[in-house]
Amino acid sequence: MDTGNDVRLAQCFIAVDDHDKALAFYCDVLGLEVRNDVAFEGMRWVTVASPDQDVEIVLEPPAANPDCSPADKQAMAELLAKGMLRGVNFTTPDCDALFERARAAGADVLQEPVDQPYGMRDCAFRDPAGNMLRFIERPRSAGA
Template sequence: MDLKLRQCFIAVDDHDKALAFYCDVLELEIRNDVGFEGMRWVTVGSPLQPDVEIVLEPPAANPDASPADKQAMAELLAKGTLRGVNFTTADLDTLYARVQESGAEVIQEPTDQPYGVRDCAFRDPAGNMLRFMERSGD
């Protein structure tokens, strides 16, 4: 079967803050910026993976979501309980220093894990947890 990941979605409450983090700090590139029905979706991705994108979308982006559902999503986002994505890098220490210097909330400092990776974790400006890992031997 020819199956590949194309896009994943991360809820953000402020696209400008999110873009400053994802583009200026993580050095992802903007691929698309679309407004529709009063909402905004911005697609970013790594120049090293032109066929994989992260869509930064509003919480409860479904225009048919009830006001209660939209409120619940906004509250979960504000608490930092929504998960983000995992990234790999060949130089975890340099990436950690860069992201920490940006002021992002550190969840976990670089740690050697028993399953063969060294990883760390931060929250993006919206509170989503992002993990960064370097495989042993990379």
């Protein structure tokens, strides 16, 4: 049985310290939709995604693993507060329009839209929890 094309990305995880602020940003500003919003083991698990794709972003509390020690949970919360945890890269058909929408909503601007030497145009923000999000506009193909 050929399984070469059977592996697909389903979810990625972003730590957030306030689900309601995160939802306002990811849904109201970026236009993602809520796929799940459930309580589980004393925590809130929320997934958001673009209406046009299957990949979901899980908005999870820092150090959501129940096996984390209190010291590990504190360290994760401190790293999140400093914006030191990794974020997500998105694609968008219009980097400039997305930039203006996010800036108008009060997002923390890290990089204004710029043409990169490798052909992409991109910009970057921090979400309300401090995660870095990069938005990439791929070059349009000739004739598009």
